[in-house]
Amino acid sequence: MVVSVNHRLAFLVVVLHVIFLSGCSFFGDPGDPMEALREQVRATVADPDRADEMLAAVDRIDQQLIESAEILAEAARQEQVLLLDYDSTQQDFESLFSEATRRRKKLQQAALDAHLEFKAEATADEWQTLLPAHASAITMRLESLVVAAMAERG
Amino acid sequence: MITALIILHFFGGGTIELFSSSDFRTIGRTIEDPSRAAVATRAMERINENLATVFEQRKMSFEQLAEIDADVDAAKDAYEKVLNELWQVRAEAREKYIQDVFIMRRNMTRVEWDAAFGNTE
Numbered sequence: 001m002v003v004s005v006n007h008r009l010a011f012l013v014v015v016l017h018v019i020f021l022s023g024c025s026f027f028g029d030p031g032d033p034m035e036a037l038r039e040q041v042r043a044t045v046a047d048p049d050r051a052d053e054m055l056a057a058v059d060r061i062d063q064q065l066i067e068s069a070e071i072l073a074e075a076a077r078q079e080q081v082l083l084l085d086y087d088s089t090q091q092d093f094e095s096l097f098s099e100a101t102r103r104r105k106k107l108q109q110a111a112l113d114a115h116l117e118f119k120a121e122a123t124a125d126e127w128q129t130l131l132p133a134h135a136s137a138i139t140m141r142l143e144s145l146v147v148a149a150m151a152e153r154g
Numbered sequence: 155m156i157t158a159l160i161i162l163h164f165f166g167g168g169t170i171e172l173f174s175s176s177d178f179r180t181i182g183r184t185i186e187d188p189s190r191a192a193v194a195t196r197a198m199e200r201i202n203e204n205l206a207t208v209f210e211q212r213k214m215s216f217e218q219l220a221e222i223d224a225d226v227d228a229a230k231d232a233y234e235k236v237l238n239e240l241w242q243v244r245a246e247a248r249e250k251y252i253q254d255v256f257i258m259r260r261n262m263t264r265v266e267w268d269a270a271f272g273n274t275e
Contacts, residue, residue: 083255084271086264093252101241108237116230127226135220 033137033144034062040133050121057118061138064111068104069145075100172205173198184270190261197254197261204254208247215240 038055045051078096082088118134119127178195185191218236222228259267 086259086267090252090256093255097248097252101245105241112230112233112237116233119226119228122226124226131224135223 033140034058037130037133037137040130044126044129045122053121054118057114057121060114061111061118062141064107064114065138065142065145068107068111069142069148071100071103071107072146172202181270184266185262186266194258194261197257201251201254204247204250208243211243212240 038058041051041054041058045054075096079093082092082096122130178198181195181198182191185194215236219233222232222236262270
């Protein structure tokens, strides 16, 4: 029974950080969802210059997602340490949350900018075609990155 | 389990209960003094309630963002307004969560805390 609580603690912190800190997943499929999005852009946007701009925006969004997932996983790991330490303080928790939030907000802003750059290059018809792939790609990518980052950190 | 919960969150379905009924029983047995056990388990209940509230807000915010995103001409500030509101709810929830963790700790001795949460595997 004690082990049950201890195990719960490990994913407790992941849940908390996903809820309290995650920020970009509204944009956002299994496999390699970002590559599927890139393929959809190439298939939908006939103008190669605009397609290149959109693909560059996808690359920037992907980089923000990678960094966000790393912050999320690291914050969760650090919080687990604090929870296990009877002598940790409220200030320790507040500092951890504040710093992780500050970093993730900055990444969220960059991801939003890249997202809007992507949209700005699309015609209305192209956007309606790309929207489902775009939304699912980003959600699934962030999800898989967080899971991978957590697994890497044990 | 971790993966399942993360996926649950990203898909926005269901509700979250961080502490299960078995966790409540464990804490109840670990804390020797019934009055302290009652305070600690109430804090655990509030953490569950707090998470459920933020979870619902997050789901609503993502639905709002999806609506905004459907408009190819949506302005940046429309996104930011929803995102900022969600960050505010998260910040308030984090404060409550930290307070409840420390209410639990204040009502548990070091031995009890380590027995409940320590590396006892």
